[in-house]
Structures are given as C-alpha cells and as structure tokens.
Amino acid sequence: MASNILEKVRRWIDEDSVETTLEKAARDAQVKARNRAEQFIVAIAQKIEAVIQEEMVPLPQGTVIIPREFTVFFSTDDDKEWQGEKRRGLEKGLYHILGERAREIAGKKKLETSSFGIEFRIDGTLEKGEIRVEHSWEDSTSNKTGVLARPKGIEQMEAREKLTVQTAQAPQVPPPARIPPSPTTISQQKSPSTARSIEQAVPLSAVPEAEEMTHVASRAKELYKLEVWRGGQRQNVIPIYQHQIVIGRGSKSKPVDIPLSGDVEISRRHLVIGHEENGSFWILNEGRNAAEIGSFELPAGQRYQLQPGMTVTVCSYSIRVVR
Numbered sequence: 001m002a003s004n005i006l007e008k009v010r011r012w013i014d015e016d017s018v019e020t021t022l023e024k025a026a027r028d029a030q031v032k033a034r035n036r037a038e039q040f041i042v043a044i045a046q047k048i049e050a051v052i053q054e055e056m057v058p059l060p061q062g063t064v065i066i067p068r069e070f071t072v073f074f075s076t077d078d079d080k081e082w083q084g085e086k087r088r089g090l091e092k093g094l095y096h097i098l099g100e101r102a103r104e105i106a107g108k109k110k111l112e113t114s115s116f117g118i119e120f121r122i123d124g125t126l127e128k129g130e131i132r133v134e135h136s137w138e139d140s141t142s143n144k145t146g147v148l149a150r151p152k153g154i155e156q157m158e159a160r161e162k163l164t165v166q167t168a169q170a171p172q173v174p175p176p177a178r179i180p181p182s183p184t185t186i187s188q189q190k191s192p193s194t195a196r197s198i199e200q201a202v203p204l205s206a207v208p209e210a211e212e213m214t215h216v217a218s219r220a221k222e223l224y225k226l227e228v229w230r231g232g233q234r235q236n237v238i239p240i241y242q243h244q245i246v247i248g249r250g251s252k253s254k255p256v257d258i259p260l261s262g263d264v265e266i267s268r269r270h271l272v273i274g275h276e277e278n279g280s281f282w283i284l285n286e287g288r289n290a291a292e293i294g295s296f297e298l299p300a301g302q303r304y305q306l307q308p309g310m311t312v313t314v315c316s317y318s319i320r321v322v323r
Contacts, residue, residue, distance in 0.1 A: 063112040067135035073123035136262035179303035281306040
C-alpha cells in the first residue's frame with residue numbers, strides 16, 4: 001500500500017506517465033519519499049486509504065460505496081507550513097490520488113460514490129508530523145438533520161464521566177439559571193468575524209507627505225478557548241475572539257463558526273454561546289435534538305447561564321469553555 005500511494009504522489013509531482021512510474025517501482029521496491037513535503041503527503045494519503053479500505057461497503061448490485069467525507073487533523077505547526085497555493089495543491093493532489101486508489105481498491109466492482117470531500121482541520125493536541133483522519137458517511141451539503149433516538153448506553157455514560165470536570169466530593173451542580181430574553185432578537189446570521197474594517201484609502205496626492213500617519217491596528221483579543229471532545233478524546237482547542245459564536249453541523253446556507261461534522265443528529269445551527277462584557281457566558285439551544293449540561297437538558301430557544309468548565313453534551317460531541 002505504501003509504495004502504491006508513493007507512486008501516485010510521484011506521478012502527480014513529476015508528471016510521469018503511468019508506464020514510467022510503474023517501471024521505476026518495479027526496479028525499486030524499497031522506494032522512499034525524497035523530502036519532508038513528500039513524506040507528509042504520503043502519510044496523509046496512506047491514512048485516508050486505510051479508512052477507505054476499512055469502511056468500503058459492497059452492495060448487492062455489484063457496486064461498492066466509500067465514505068463521502070474525510071477530515072484530516074494535523075498540528076498547528078503543520079497548518080502554518082501548508083498555506084495558500086501549497087494547501088490548495090495538497091487538496092487537489094490528494095483528491096485525484098485517492099479517487100484513483102478507491103477505484104483500484106474496488107477492483108472489478110463499480111465505485112458508486114461519485115465524489116467525496118477532504119477537509120483539513122487543526123488539532124492542538126497533535127505534534128508536528130502527526131496526522132489523524134476521521135470519516136463521515138454524511139453528505140454535508142444535505143439540508144436535513146436526522147432526528148434519531150439516542151439511547152444512553154454504558155459507553156456514552158463513561159465518556160461523559162471522563163469529560164465532566166468534578167470530583168466525587170464536589171456538590172451537585174444545580175441547573176443553570178435561565179437568562180430572560182433581551183429586547184433585541186438574536187440574529188440568525190453568522191456572527192461577525194474578528195477581521196477589522198478598513199477605512200477608505202486616501203490618494204497620496206491629496207495628502208502632504210509630512211502629514212502621512214501610520215495606522216496602528218489593534219490586535220484582536222482572545223476572549224476564551226473552546227475545547228471540543230468526541231468519544232472521550234479531545235478533538236480540538238479553539239481560541240475564540242468573538243462575543244457570540246454559532247456551533248453546529250453547518251451548511252452553505254447556514255454557516256457556523258465551530259463545525260461539528262459526522263453526526264446527523266446535530267442540526268446545522270445547534271448551539272449559540274455568548275460572552276458578555278462583564279465576563280459572564282450564556283448558551284442557547286437552537287437544535288432539534290437535545291443538548292445537556294450534566295443531567296439538565298437545555299430547552300430549545302431559551303438562554304441559560306454557562307459557567308467556564310461546565311461540559312455541554314450535544315449528541316456525540318462535548319464542548320467546554322475554558323478561560
């Protein structure tokens with residue numbers, strides 16, 4: 001598998017013909033990546049290929065299907081290294097390589113999955129060079145949220161116990177206090193980003209050289225961090241710069257600030273978390289399925305106080321505000 005992926009990476013980078021590449025592979029069975037960038041591309045492709053082989057499902061009509069989405073998590077350092085044209089080239093190259101590999105793995109059977117997506121995200125817990133891949137059978141362009149009954153099994157209860165910050169001696173946390181609705185209606189659009197507005201430029205000829213001033217832009221202030229957990233593992237630690245963020249599955253028509261992919265029970269807009277000037281937090285459930293703080297289920301459409309450190313469970317995910 002390793003050499004097969006590497007051949008395709010080489011062919012993509014060097015633009016060799018298929019015959020030439022296969023001849024080289026036959027002569028050199030111990031082929032190795034030439035540099036760090038090639039090693040990184042091969043490592044990602046191998047991880048995704050392993051998921052494809054494990055998750056591929058044969059159908060009775062002689063076809064096979066593979067997951068529609070793959071989320072690749074890598075470290076903050078790797079994210080900084082793969083930006084701009086380099087990132088776009090990585091995305092296009094992997095899409096082409098893995099499309100070919102999926103058809104090869106399917107063999108004589110027809111690959112019914114016509115397209116799939118690859119998304120890159122940061123996992124602050126990973127070291128440089130480490131990669132983790134998750135898959136989803138869901139089509140993120142779908143406008144429907146699956147509403148399913150979720151049994152509270154032993155595994156789910158154990159995962160929650162790991163994530164809840166409390167000791168056996170700690171007093172039971174009472175339900176969060178409800179916050180009366182404010183006179184203004186909560187906007188259904190995405191919260192404004194932290195990008196600063198740019199004033200209209202003045203032509204140089206209109207301003208004497210001696211009067212030109214250097215504009216010192218204020219840096220955005222980090223308000224808090226948001227931890228995202230799933231299956232007892234911390235997925236990400238995200239710095240938050242906005243006073244209001246939207247969390248959910250997201251879609252083109254309903255974008256969110258913090259996407260939670262891979263769970264059809266999560267609504268496109270599921271939670272809104274607000275941070276007030278006095279440092280207090282509130283949470284609003286907009287989802288069709290439940291969100292819980294401890295054993296308290298948040299009713300839809302009502303604001304409740306949220307204390308830092310409290311674990312909020314939304315379907316298969318858990319999130320936590322950290323100052």
